[in-house]
Amino acid sequence: MNIAPAVFIYADSHNVQQEAIPDIIRGRPCQRNAVNRYMIRKNTEKKTENKGAAEGITYRLVRSRRRTLAMEIRDGELIVRAPLRCSGQDICSFIKAHRSWILKHMSRSEACRDAVQEYGALTEADIKRLKDEAGNVIPERVRHYADIMGVSYGRISIRSQSGRWGSCSAKGSLSFNCLLMMTPPEVLDSVVVHELCHLKEMNHSDRFYREVLKYYPDYHACHRWLKENGEVLIKRMKAGKSTNQENIAGNR
Numbered sequence: 001m002n003i004a005p006a007v008f009i010y011a012d013s014h015n016v017q018q019e020a021i022p023d024i025i026r027g028r029p030c031q032r033n034a035v036n037r038y039m040i041r042k043n044t045e046k047k048t049e050n051k052g053a054a055e056g057i058t059y060r061l062v063r064s065r066r067r068t069l070a071m072e073i074r075d076g077e078l079i080v081r082a083p084l085r086c087s088g089q090d091i092c093s094f095i096k097a098h099r100s101w102i103l104k105h106m107s108r109s110e111a112c113r114d115a116v117q118e119y120g121a122l123t124e125a126d127i128k129r130l131k132d133e134a135g136n137v138i139p140e141r142v143r144h145y146a147d148i149m150g151v152s153y154g155r156i157s158i159r160s161q162s163g164r165w166g167s168c169s170a171k172g173s174l175s176f177n178c179l180l181m182m183t184p185p186e187v188l189d190s191v192v193v194h195e196l197c198h199l200k201e202m203n204h205s206d207r208f209y210r211e212v213l214k215y216y217p218d219y220h221a222c223h224r225w226l227k228e229n230g231e232v233l234i235k236r237m238k239a240g241k242s243t244n245q246e247n248i249a250g251n252r
């Protein structure tokens with residue numbers, strides 16, 4: 001089977017962390033004959049869930065009225081989504097074809113789950129404290145880099161959204177995730193520079209990244225840090241069921 005791994009981008013293009021949370025792999029439509037296709041249309045059963053195992057990997061099999069096979073890893077568990085009539089052999093082949101992807105991401109997901117358990121959920125009070133702190137720190141960092149870069153910007157918002165580290169609107173409004181207060185200061189600065197560079201280039205072109213590197217040469221190392229550690233922070237926030245309230249932090 002020729003299956004292209006799909007990266008699930010869970011926020012818009014101005015997202016610093018563009019890696020999948022959770023990662024998802026999608027397959028091509030299952031092999032079925034005309035009779036099976038007819039049966040799928042006629043089948044009144046909507047969804048079934050079972051446990052399965054293949055290649056030494058146990059998984060949760062969710063069958064539904066979908067056309068393609070797909071898999072994702074959530075909290076250390078592999079979930080395979082399959083059409084109602086997809087054969088066990090097709091599912092096995094799908095798992096076999098992605099065995100190394102599954103093992104790699106399972107261990108990452110387990111490590112993330114363990115870290116969330118170890119460090120605990122972020123409570124609403126934690127989020128409020130982080131937002132207050134961010135409201136004091138981030139506008140100053142934005143001002144600092146905007147002066148160096150010679151750009152002017154609009155409103156700054158501090159948010160607690162789960163998928164984005166920062167964003168920049170067409171009108172020049174900037175928003176930042178309060179979780180940045182739990183990252184090293186260099187990582188925070190790299191996100192500030194990333195968003196400010198959108199005031200020059202509203203895309204992620206080579207030219208955009210040349211600008212970013214001009215003002216923040218260590219950008220790649222910081223980006224890597226976020227990719228490796230950001231997921232735990234986001235999951236700790238989600239675990240605390242924080243809301244997506246926004247808080248106006250500053251104007252200019």
Ligand SMILES: [Zn+2]
Nearest residue numbers: 013014015194
């Ligand atoms: Zn961006």
